[in-house]
Amino acid sequence: MPYITQAARLMKTPILGDWEKAETAGELNYQITCLINLYMEDKVKNYACFNAVVGALESCKLEFYRRVVAPYENTKIEENGDVY
Numbered sequence: 001m002p003y004i005t006q007a008a009r010l011m012k013t014p015i016l017g018d019w020e021k022a023e024t025a026g027e028l029n030y031q032i033t034c035l036i037n038l039y040m041e042d043k044v045k046n047y048a049c050f051n052a053v054v055g056a057l058e059s060c061k062l063e064f065y066r067r068v069v070a071p072y073e074n075t076k077i078e079e080n081g082d083v084y
Contacts (some may be wrong), residue, residue, distance in 0.1 A: 033059075
């Protein structure tokens with residue numbers, strides 16, 4: 001995850017301001033799509049740009065899994081026993 005400074009976070013966090021928190025998977029997908037569209041507004045539409053977006057999405061997915069999903073899974077293994 002490319003961590004940015006605390007000051008930059010205040011200026012770059014999309015949920016601040018007029019945004020409402022997504023309540024459904026569809027709304028979350030929409031908000032992510034909006035962020036991508038906003039990022040791409042002033043970019044040249046080429047492979048490098050598209051690859052950067054796909055790479056950022058993949059990295060975010062992996063970081064979410066590492067930080068949130070894996071610990072949850074480990075807790076459930078402890079509670080219910082491992083399948084393997």
